[in-house]
Amino acid sequence: MTGILSVVGTPIGNLEDASARVIRTLSEASVILCEDTRVTGRLLSAFGLHVPLVRCDENVIASKIAPALARMEAGERVVFVSDAGMPAVSDPGQCLVDAVLDAGLPVEVVPGPSAVTCAVVASGLACEHFFFEGFLPRRHSAQLARLDVLAQVPGAIVCYESPHRVVATLASVAEVMPHRKVALVRELTKLHEEVVRGVAPVLAAAVAARDEVRGECVIVIASPSPEELEGCRRAQASGPTSLDEAIDEGLSLGESTSALARRLAKAFKANKSDVYNAILCRAQALDE
Missing domain, CATH: 3.40.1010.10 (Tetrapyrrole methylase, N-terminal domain)
Known part of the structure; x- marks a missing residue:
C-alpha cells in the first residue's frame, strides 16, 4: 500500500x-x-x-x-x-x-x-475580496514601504502581528492609510477574544493608550474606496508630469502628508524633506 x-x-x-x-x-x-x-x-x-x-x-x-x-x-x-x-x-x-x-x-x-478566515469574519468589514499578507516587515521604513504597496490592493488586507509590535504596526497603518477602517482581532477562539474597530488613526490611538496588549493579533484593513482605487489607476496609467501635479493629486485623494512625501520622493528621486515641505506649502495655498 x-x-x-x-x-x-x-x-x-x-x-x-x-x-x-x-x-x-x-x-x-x-x-x-x-x-x-x-x-x-x-x-x-x-x-x-x-x-x-x-x-x-x-x-x-x-x-x-x-x-x-x-x-x-x-x-x-x-x-x-x-x-x-x-x-x-x-x-x-x-x-x-x-x-x-x-x-x-x-x-x-x-x-x-484558521486565524485568517476567523478574523475576516469577526472583523465585520466587507471582505468579498481580501489579501493575506502574513507578517509585515519589522523595520519601520520597510513596513511603511510595504504598506504603500498594499494600499493599492483592491480588497481588504489581513496581517498577523505580535502583541509586542501591534501598537507600532497600527500607527504605521494609520500613517499610510488614514481614512481606512481597521479591525484588531485578538485572542481568537479563546476566553478573552476581542474585536476592536475604528478608523485607522483612532484605533491606533486607542490601542496605544492601553497598558498592555496580550495574545496573538490579527489586523484587518478595510478595502479602499472606489475613489482611492481610481486615483491609483490614474496615477499608474499616466502619472503626473510634475511634482506639483502629483502633490495636488495626492492631497485631493486625502493621502497623508508623510505617506505622500515618501511616495513622491521615491517617484521623483527627490529629497523627502524637500518634498514634505513642498506638500505643506501646496496644502496651505489650496486652503487659502
Missing part, C-alpha cells in the same frame, strides 16, 4: 475546535511531524493520544522530507501539523507538500481553524 501525507489543521486556542476527523487522523499516524514537540505533545495528551513526534520546523523541514517520503512509500501515514492553525499558511509546510506531490504520492488536507 502507498502511504499518505495528512496536513492537519489544529486548534488556534480552543481545544473543542478539533474535529472528530482531526483526532482520528492524529491517532492513525505512524509519525507526526510538528513545529514544536512540546506544543504538539500537549495537544496529543489532551486527547489521550500517543504517537511518535518529530521536530519539523522551518529550520529543519528540508532535512525531514526524504525520511517522510520513505515512510509514505512504505505505506505509512505521515501527519504534518504546525503549532496552531493550518500548516503552510504563514507556517512551515509548503515545501513538504510540494515534494510529496512531485514524488507522485497522495496528500490530504484535514481542515481545522
Whole structure:
C-alpha cells in the first residue's frame, strides 16, 4: 500500500475546535511531524493520544522530507501539523507538500481553524475580496514601504502581528492609510477574544493608550474606496508630469502628508524633506 501525507489543521486556542476527523487522523499516524514537540505533545495528551513526534520546523523541514517520503512509500501515514492553525499558511509546510506531490504520492488536507478566515469574519468589514499578507516587515521604513504597496490592493488586507509590535504596526497603518477602517482581532477562539474597530488613526490611538496588549493579533484593513482605487489607476496609467501635479493629486485623494512625501520622493528621486515641505506649502495655498 502507498502511504499518505495528512496536513492537519489544529486548534488556534480552543481545544473543542478539533474535529472528530482531526483526532482520528492524529491517532492513525505512524509519525507526526510538528513545529514544536512540546506544543504538539500537549495537544496529543489532551486527547489521550500517543504517537511518535518529530521536530519539523522551518529550520529543519528540508532535512525531514526524504525520511517522510520513505515512510509514505512504505505505506505509512505521515501527519504534518504546525503549532496552531493550518500548516503552510504563514507556517512551515509548503515545501513538504510540494515534494510529496512531485514524488507522485497522495496528500490530504484535514481542515481545522484558521486565524485568517476567523478574523475576516469577526472583523465585520466587507471582505468579498481580501489579501493575506502574513507578517509585515519589522523595520519601520520597510513596513511603511510595504504598506504603500498594499494600499493599492483592491480588497481588504489581513496581517498577523505580535502583541509586542501591534501598537507600532497600527500607527504605521494609520500613517499610510488614514481614512481606512481597521479591525484588531485578538485572542481568537479563546476566553478573552476581542474585536476592536475604528478608523485607522483612532484605533491606533486607542490601542496605544492601553497598558498592555496580550495574545496573538490579527489586523484587518478595510478595502479602499472606489475613489482611492481610481486615483491609483490614474496615477499608474499616466502619472503626473510634475511634482506639483502629483502633490495636488495626492492631497485631493486625502493621502497623508508623510505617506505622500515618501511616495513622491521615491517617484521623483527627490529629497523627502524637500518634498514634505513642498506638500505643506501646496496644502496651505489650496486652503487659502
